Amino acid sequence: MRGMAAERAGAKFSPAALWAACRxxxxxxxxxxxxxxxxxxxxxxxxxxxxxxLAAAAFTLMASAVYLLNDLADRxxxxxxxxxxxxxxxxxxxxxxxxxxxALALAAAGLAxxxxxxxxxxxxxxxxxxxxxxxxxGLRKExxxxxxxxxxxxxxxxxxxxxxIPVRVSGWLFVVSLLLSLTxxxxxxxxxxxxxxxxxxxxxxALAAYSLPFLDQLIAISTGAGIISYALYTFQSEHGxxxxxxxxxxxxxxxxxxxxxxxxxxxxxxxxIFLHDRALALDALLYLAVVLAILMAKS
Numbered sequence: 001m002r003g004m005a006a007e008r009a010g011a012k013f014s015p016a017a018l019w020a021a022c023r024x025x026x027x028x029x030x031x032x033x034x035x036x037x038x039x040x041x042x043x044x045x046x047x048x049x050x051x052x053x054l055a056a057a058a059f060t061l062m063a064s065a066v067y068l069l070n071d072l073a074d075r076x077x078x079x080x081x082x083x084x085x086x087x088x089x090x091x092x093x094x095x096x097x098x099x100x101x102x103a104l105a106l107a108a109a110g111l112a113x114x115x116x117x118x119x120x121x122x123x124x125x126x127x128x129x130x131x132x133x134x135x136x137x138g139l140r141k142e143x144x145x146x147x148x149x150x151x152x153x154x155x156x157x158x159x160x161x162x163x164x165i166p167v168r169v170s171g172w173l174f175v176v177s178l179l180l181s182l183t184x185x186x187x188x189x190x191x192x193x194x195x196x197x198x199x200x201x202x203x204x205x206a207l208a209a210y211s212l213p214f215l216d217q218l219i220a221i222s223t224g225a226g227i228i229s230y231a232l233y234t235f236q237s238e239h240g241x242x243x244x245x246x247x248x249x250x251x252x253x254x255x256x257x258x259x260x261x262x263x264x265x266x267x268x269x270x271x272x273i274f275l276h277d278r279a280l281a282l283d284a285l286l287y288l289a290v291v292l293a294i295l296m297a298k299s
Contacts (some may be wrong), residue, residue: 013098017088021071021099022106026271030059032157032177033164040167040238041295048165050067057165059157061110062125068103068107072096073136081250120163120269143209147185154181172233179226180254183219184270187261190215194265219258228252242294249287256280 033056042048071078071089078090089092107129115126129148140146155178162169193207193215229252234243256279260266266273274280 010096012092012141014093017093018098018102019070021094021102023067025275027060027063027068027069028271028274029057029154030056030063030157032154033059033161035173036162036165036167036169036178037156038291038295039169039172039173040165042165042167047280051117051164052161055121055160057126057139057161058110058113058117058121058125058179061106061113061127065081065103065107065110066129066136068099068106069132071134072099087239114160117164118166120166121160124156124160124163128153131156141206142205146206147182147189151178151181154184155177170234170237172229175229176226176233179229182222183226186219187217187257188270190219191261191266223254223258239295242297243291244292245285246290249283249290252284253280253287256267 004222034052037043037048037052042276044054068089071087074084075090076085078084078087084090089096089099111125111129112123116121121247131152135149136145139149158169158174158177187212189207190212193210193212227250230248231244233245235241236244238298257273260273260280268279273283
């Protein structure tokens with residue numbers, strides 16, 4: 001009721017509310033843009049770093065616009081969610097009018113930034129926007145398709161990063177990105193189904209088509225395929241078989257995440273897990289350090 005009253009009040013706006021609506025904690029996903037920069041050892045080039053950073057910034061702006069769009073589309077269902085009802089648009093801290101204007105401005109800025117990196121980066125970012133518009137417009141109600149569209153957004157980031165530099169990246173990395181992002185999306189659906197219970201369908205209609213056994217089966221398939229794909233990449237990488245050394249760190253990260261979801265009840269927000277679990281954060285840092293050491297020694 002408070003949120004609906006705020007909507008009728010007019011163009012309510014505050015920088016703090018807009019900042020929260022852009023979900024800065026979820027910007028961690030945009031680090032995927034830097035995967036080609038690291039895997040190709042292009043981080044020794046200041047120009048490559050600049051272009052990769054520009055691509056990440058473009059995705060950050062567009063992702064923020066998408067979050068605003070999702071909040072606008074979901075504001076009624078978010079008010080029925082125990083946590084999401086606090087979001088700026090749902091709570092009324094940010095009016096619909098202000099959110100629309102901010103989303104359009106952020107999207108335009110992101111596209112302008114992508115255009116500086118070439119037509120392919122611009123095309124990928126525009127496709128990312130189109131996929132998310134379709135998702136918010138109704139495709140999210142379709143089971144299976146909803147999680148595939150979420151996964152596509154993850155894969156587009158490293159693809160854009162590769163074209164921004166530009167470099168050729170092993171196709172296995174994109175396969176791993178797709179499969180593991182699919183796992184994250186499925187785990188989030190599982191968490192919603194468990195935590196929301198009776199209110200699950202009101203929050204996300206696609207959940208009507210899911211059951212815990214079915215989701216667990218899909219999670220097992222995508223996780224197993226992701227691990228196998230990564231193992232194959234380490235043996236067939238252009239950097240030689242030394243990358244197989246990173247496999248234990250990769251496995252620990254995947255298994256730790258599954259442990260947190262299944263045994264600790266986490267999973268609703270992947271960015272929260274990565275930012276707050278020290279063991280997972282330490283594993284990620286060690287993994288990155290080992291990868292850099294191998295790549296630097298090879299080059």
